[in-house]
Amino acid sequence: MLPIKEYVMKKKSELKDKILIMAEKPLLKIIQVNDDYASSTYVNGKIKDINEIGATVELEKLPIDISEKDLLIKIEETNKDDSVTGFIVQLPLPKGINEEKVKIAVDPKKDLDGFNPLSHFESATPKGILTYLIDQNYDFKGKNALVIGRSNIVGKPMAKLLLAQDMTVTVAHSKTPIDTLKKLVKEADLIVIAIGKSGFLNHSFEYKKSAYIIDVGINRNEENKLTGDCEKDLPVAFQSPVPGGVGLLTRLALLINLVEAKENGF
């Protein structure tokens, strides 16, 4: 497996080459309402990525006290704006604004986050993971996948994508008894864990030596260090690192979605 950092660099350079020969550069618009440190960090990361591949990015910051109605009007305007290839509304939104209404207001053809159920795009984290595995020639067919976590943005879409690769997929969650989970972990060829519990998969579980583990979790441990949902150095064939793993693949997937949107003439 090509390490994720190197893989992402390579893919970005491929995207840059594609954009270079496009008659018109793709334009990503970011709508940001919350101006807190975390939201601004994510937005700045996205702007940096877009600039790196030579696409265009436009950030529109809206007042934190904007009403839901006015935000929906802004989304409708952006849906109709032909200069915008695709856009995202940075989450979370301030209290009082219904995120679900906002998600379904985004035109499915421009919904690069893939949050609208009718979106033409896969949501970024599962898409980034799948693209990485496919590009590394991972042999999915007939193997056992275990997805731990069943959120709408990671667990469920991940399970769907792995099913489409002909894997035998099991989804575990907080109500899965620990003994059952231990058995499932022992039999899994591919584990994707997204639960938000630092070091949950640890050395007390038994794994297949040939297993691949994709660690989606982003947590802070007692020393305030960034950690995944797995302990380090599990006895498996491949384990994605945290930091420097799925976070990078998620950022990459947004870029892939943007270029695909332009290529498809949206």
Ligand code: NDP
């Ligand atoms: P959610 O909180 O929406 O969902 C967590 C899921 O984990 C739920 O389905 C929950 O089960 C399950 N769960 C919780 N505890 C356990 C347990 N002990 N055993 C088994 N399952 C459990 O989280 P997200 O999916 O949004 O995110 C998960 C993690 O991934 C977080 O750390 C988040 O920060 C990170 N993340 C990272 C991204 C990246 O780019 N690297 C992108 C998105 C998320 P139940 O449904 O029963 O409550």
